[in-house]
Amino acid sequence: FSSYQQVLADNPRWVLAAGASAGLRGFFRSVAREYPDTVARVVEHTPGTTAEDIAADLVAELTAPDREPVVLRAPGTRRGLRMTEEGLGLLGSTGAGPAGDGAAEAAALGLDSDSVVLLVGGARGITARFAATLAGASRCRIELFGRTPLAEGAEDPALAAANTAGELRTALIAGGLRVPAEIERAIGRIQAEREVRGTLSKLTGLGSQVRYRAVDALDSEAVRGAIKEIHAEYGRLDGVVYAAGVIEDKLIAEKTPESYDRVFRTKVDGARELLEAIGELADGPRFAVLFGSIAATLGNRGQSDYAAANDALETLGTDWAADGEGRRGLTVHWGPWAPTGEGNHGMVTPELMRHYASRGIQLIDPDEGTMSLLRELAWGPEGDTAVVYTASGW
Ligand SMILES: NC(=O)c1ccc[n+]([C@@H]2O[C@H](COP(=O)([O-])OP(=O)(O)OC[C@H]3O[C@@H](n4cnc5c(N)ncnc54)[C@H](OP(=O)(O)O)[C@@H]3O)[C@@H](O)[C@H]2O)c1
Secondary structure, eight states, rough: HHHHHHHHHTSSSSEEEOOOOOOHHHHHHHHHOOOOTTTTEEEEEEETOHHHHHHHHHHHHOOOSSOOOOOOOOOTTEEEOOOOOOOOHHHHHHOOTTTTSSSHHHTTTOOTTOOOEEEETTTHHHHHHHHHHHHHHOOOOEEEEEEEOSSSSSHHHHHHTTOHHHHHHHHHTTTOOHHHHHHHHHHHHHHHHHHHHHHHHHHHHOOOOOOEEEEOOHHHHHHHHHHHHHHHSSSSEEEEEOOOOOOOOOOOGGGHHHHHHHHHHHHHHHHHHHHHHEEEETOOOOOEEEEEEEOOOOOOOOOOOHHHHHHHHHHHHHHHHSSSSEEEEEEEEOOOOOOOOOTTTSOOOHHHHHHHHTTOOBBBBBHHHHHHHHHHHSOOOOTTEEEEEEESSE
């Protein structure tokens, strides 16, 4: 990141990168959006292309009249990449059972009440909604990882009656907290904990056996240990979902390498760790879903790190699927979702929401989003390793 940042600081006419590397497409798509006067382009060649041919192609790219951020070159051909809309066929649009309950999809996926699904980052936000869809459709056993620790026992009665952030602020100040940053941190902690507890009780209410562990996805020992425990206890792990992510949006020129790393690593190192850990299981999962973002496929100003990370997930999922028989490794690049609950707007901040509204971009309805993913897993072609779901196209 630092090297690109330095190069881009001079507003060059071209920045070309030769070769495929996980995340580079998403990064360059964002560079192209942040530097409209620079031609920013990744040029990928088919394996076996000679160094001379690559060099000649790169020279030719300097005079190409378009602004494609990703170009695929093979002898005699030059292609950009476009998203195309595709249906799931008849079953995908109607389901095989009573419309909307997801039972037919869960059955097609082989999920029932004995199955075990692990969702990393699944106790909060949109992934908790997907966990609820899985629970409602199959009553499968659900394991959740997240960083938020859950305190023992009931909440302090002085805070329990405070529902909104404003009420919590008042209660915390009445309890003696004075430093604004501490108050805001405490509000965040309490709301996160409530959200996790809410998810647990919702999933239990839907008939699933559920367990939450405070496991940081970047703590490889903790991740591996917990996965081994789950597998040893149930003798199986049917599917995993990796959805942990953080955003720290800033333009490339203003971003620190540390911030870039935090955003990139939370997705990429965490997902890699999970896929490696399940790869070591004797009888591992049949599906791994990685939650990506449309920012990876379109690029986004201020999200070079996030776009690169979500793009890199595709490579990880595809490699994992190729490593074993009958595996689906699917990256689902989501468009923006409507908020899923009080106190957590997830990746779509109120400011972003206003921005989307002003551009006429619709938000994914949470019930429709989660059911779309279940349908995709049930009826989607096994070879599709990355899909984009949005409420209003692109
Ligand atoms: N909402 C959208 O519109 C949207 C659009 C495109 C893509 N996505 C993707 O969907 C996923 C969920 O997003 P969201 O909007 O629901 O955001 P969110 O509410 O902030 O959810 C993020 C989740 O990741 C967990 N997490 C973060 N860092 C972690 C770590 N190091 N280890 C373990 N868990 C970690 C969080 O739990 P703790 O805080 O407890 O750790 C939380 O459960 C993300 O991967 C995001 O990129 C969302």
